[in-house]
Amino acid sequence: MFKSKLPNLGTTIFTTMSALAAEHGALNLSQGFPNFAANPELLRLLGMYGANGFNQYAPMIGVKELRDQLSLKTKKLYGASYDSETEVTITSGATEAIFAAIAATVSTRDEVIVFEPSYDSYLPAIELCGGVPVYITLYYPDFVIDWDLVKSKISDKTKLIILNTPHNPTGSVFSKNDLNKLAELIEDRDIYLIGDEVYEHIIFDGLIHHSLCTNSVLKEKSFICGSFGKTFHITGWKIGYCLAPKELSVEFRKIHQYLTFSTFTPAQYALAKYLENEDNYLSIPAFYQRKRDVFLDSIAGSRFEFIPSQGSFFQNVSYRNITDTNDTEYAIRLTKTVGVASIPISVFYHQKLDQKVLRFCFAKDDQTLKKAGEILSSL
Numbered sequence: 001m002f003k004s005k006l007p008n009l010g011t012t013i014f015t016t017m018s019a020l021a022a023e024h025g026a027l028n029l030s031q032g033f034p035n036f037a038a039n040p041e042l043l044r045l046l047g048m049y050g051a052n053g054f055n056q057y058a059p060m061i062g063v064k065e066l067r068d069q070l071s072l073k074t075k076k077l078y079g080a081s082y083d084s085e086t087e088v089t090i091t092s093g094a095t096e097a098i099f100a101a102i103a104a105t106v107s108t109r110d111e112v113i114v115f116e117p118s119y120d121s122y123l124p125a126i127e128l129c130g131g132v133p134v135y136i137t138l139y140y141p142d143f144v145i146d147w148d149l150v151k152s153k154i155s156d157k158t159k160l161i162i163l164n165t166p167h168n169p170t171g172s173v174f175s176k177n178d179l180n181k182l183a184e185l186i187e188d189r190d191i192y193l194i195g196d197e198v199y200e201h202i203i204f205d206g207l208i209h210h211s212l213c214t215n216s217v218l219k220e221k222s223f224i225c226g227s228f229g230k231t232f233h234i235t236g237w238k239i240g241y242c243l244a245p246k247e248l249s250v251e252f253r254k255i256h257q258y259l260t261f262s263t264f265t266p267a268q269y270a271l272a273k274y275l276e277n278e279d280n281y282l283s284i285p286a287f288y289q290r291k292r293d294v295f296l297d298s299i300a301g302s303r304f305e306f307i308p309s310q311g312s313f314f315q316n317v318s319y320r321n322i323t324d325t326n327d328t329e330y331a332i333r334l335t336k337t338v339g340v341a342s343i344p345i346s347v348f349y350h351q352k353l354d355q356k357v358l359r360f361c362f363a364k365d366d367q368t369l370k371k372a373g374e375i376l377s378s379l
């Protein structure tokens with residue numbers, strides 16, 4: 001009998017809900033991916049680099065042009081310097097970057113602080129490395145972090161803290177104060193950080209993305225993981241990256257080297273060229289804020305309650321005025337009976353905390369968003 005290393009892991013809710021949406025012909029606002037095309041210029045560049053012979057293994061650390069562009073962008077936006085030779089690594093999506101950062105850091109019985117609700121790739125990686133997750137629960141509606149509670153959870157065994165801003169699934173973002181509090185807690189300790197910042201460019205209402213690298217104490221301890229999939233509507237390309245100080249990058253690259261070695265070559269050249277025009281990423285917040293507002297306007301008169309998302313392409317809504325049904329059952333029921341698929345927030349908590357809240361992905365064309373809003377408003 002094969003002994004599973006991850007005995008409690010089954011099919012994810014994302015697969016389940018997308019399959020259910022397809023089976024019932026439902027509007028799929030569940031899984032987090034855009035249903036519209038990427039910029040034609042980016043697609044042209046991909047084709048061009050492919051046609052021009054850029055199809056063999058990229059360097060293990062990533063194509064130089066792309067690392068240089070990332071280094072420049074990070075300096076320009078956040079004032080933080082990363083040497084593109086020694087501190088920037090291109091990965092197969094942020095998922096690989098997060099896994100490699102966890103594997104590079106966590107050994108058996110090391111504790112890892114995880115805020116819940118949390119993105120689902122963190123825990124299996126921690127478990128595979130023999131680490132012990134220490135959960136901190138955040139609650140609807142504002143999901144604020146109680147830093148005194150974090151302090152009480154830090155022990156001599158704490159090795160890593162995983163942070164995600166803008167946050168999936170809640171749509172909340174870090175403030176400068178959050179960074180300062182975190183810096184106070186970890187300064188002078190051997191605690192490292194993963195900054196999952198894949199939604200850095202999807203932030204609304206004039207809020208600023210406070211990257212961990214904007215704080216000098218945090219920068220020295222951080223693996224900052226990003227993704228072009230989210231920023232440029234190309235989740236299927238799976239191109240991500242990790243920014244980390246040299247000492248951390250050396251260890252990170254030891255894992256990356258044997259996990260994937262290198263990643264899709266023509267896409268790296270295409271992205272490097274595309275990043276030369278800063279409008280391509282500076283226009284993203286307004287683009288997604290409009291989408292969020294199309295969705296929110298369409299459910300404004302409904303019985304659902306919400307606080308507008310501050311970032312990411314997710315909107316949480318509470319249905320406590322409609323029914324007492326638990327969130328997973330309600331999400332399934334909405335998919336089957338009215339044809340709108342969402343994700344129940346409880347799946348992002350290890351203890352499956354039900355707060356009567358659903359997550360809708362608004363990275364969808366306007367017609368889909370309006371139609372979904374119309375249906376939800378009729379409930």
Ligand SMILES: Cc1ncc(COP(=O)(O)O)c(C=O)c1O
Nearest residue numbers: 093094095119168198227229240
């Ligand atoms: C918070 C968060 N981190 C990481 C990822 C993974 O990014 P990628 O598709 O680049 O692997 C996602 C994708 O949904 C995400 O929402």
